[in-house]
């Protein structure tokens with residue numbers, strides 16, 4: 001009994017949807033159709049606008065192995081001819097002329113019969129499927145009629161397959177990027193931490209203790225002391241090392257975007273949320289999140305962060321699902337959070353959560369023994385980055401001069417200084433004479449012990465006095481026993497004066 005159009009449509013549709021691999025789906029359709037119509041090969045071609053070519057993405061022929069993708073270059077006229085196709089059409093090599101003849105030659109039609117079915121999605125031609133039977137005049141109007149319903153399932157299968165390929169392509173790109181970035185991170189993390197056995201020995205001892213555990217770590221230290229370096233050392237020494245290490249600079253995200261940055265959002269959660277987005281917490285799944293500059297987090301965001309840390313789950317903005325949180329939190333601050341708590345600028349309950357295992361990273365001026373090794377390290381590293389084949393030598397006496405400087409910007413300042421020195425370097429050993437700031441040129445005051453005893457300069461005297469009183473008050477400014485009370489001035493006025501004179505805040509700062 002001859003097959004009915006409806007049944008053919010149903011069976012072809014079932015096979016078209018049976019696999020996301022278009023070659024597999026086409027092969028199944030081919031085997032089915034062969035039982036009902038003359039058929040020796042099928043090929044599925046798409047128009048590749050970028051290549052101006054036909055891209056053969058599936059080809060099945062009886063008794064032949066499935067071939068890999070082919071590219072068939074097209075002229076503009078053939079292209080236009082293809083675009084105009086609206087319904088299945090028998091292409092006869094002998095009768096064809098113009099573009100039809102060109103394409104018949106291109107697809108080696110001579111001696112065979114082709115029935116071409118245009119595939120359209122929303123009226124846009126996305127490709128063609130060609131059925132081929134060996135021998136001439138194998139197809140007639142009855143085949144055109146029978147097959148006129150199968151364009152839709154073929155188009156559906158093709159559209160799905162193309163979307164799926166696109167997804168796979170992006171996935172491969174992302175995996176590749178990910179591998180690259182992880183390699184970058186690993187190579188950075190693999191760098192020895194300079195001073196790990198000297199000035200940072202205690203810090204590294206604590207890193208070794210805490211790394212294998214899962215608890216929250218709070219890194220406290222002036223800006224540029226290497227808190228991020230220590231955070232990544234903890235991550236890469238932990239069992240989470242193969243999962244992401246995600247950094248968030250809490251001070252750099254505008255307040256209105258903090259929630260969506262940290263926790264992500266669903267599509268349409270707010271104006272401008274055109275697509276769903278994973279937040280940093282979600283990206284860090286299984287790994288470590290490094291919350292840098294935690295003291296800069298606005299109070300509202302502190303409340304939400306606390307809730308997340310307590311419940312160990314997050315919810316995207318505008319979402320209803322909660323996602324469990326399996327990440328380690330490392331926070332860092334260059335501020336004295338305790339005095340911020342006293343001033344109601346940081347939540348005490350959040351501080352308790354974060355301050356489980358505090359590690360103080362000392363400022364460079366308290367580990368001057370590390371300056372020579374750090375300098376040599378940066379000379380080698382920056383030379384490489386700047387394309388200087390042979391790193392210059394360091395002049396005698398230069399390391400001593402560097403060690404005597406008080407480094408208010410810590411390791412980062414040394415790193416930048418070495419870079420500047422290399423850029424300005426005109427040959428010979430590096431002297432660091434022009435690049436190293438002279439005391440009189442520096443904006444901030446040197447530490448109190450370096451201020452000339454008996455100075456008559458009023459600001460210097462006031463500076464020393466405030467620092468001394470801060471020591472007595474253990475860094476506390478406000479409240480009973482605070483520096484404000486001891487000095488008999490309003491704490492806010494004292495703060496203003498400290499800012500003006502460059503006195504650093506608080507107990508932790510004082511210890512640097």
Ligand SMILES: Nc1ncnc2c1ncn2[C@@H]1O[C@H](COP(=O)(O)OP(=O)(O)OP(=O)(O)O)[C@@H](O)[C@H]1O
Nearest residue numbers: 193194195222223224225226227228229334411412
């Ligand atoms: N012990 C070290 N060995 C090698 N490089 C270091 C070391 N400490 C810091 N650095 C380098 O100094 C620079 C500043 O370090 P890092 O960013 O870790 O400081 P930070 O304390 O996190 O600063 P901030 O508080 O401003 O975020 C980085 O380029 C880092 O690679």
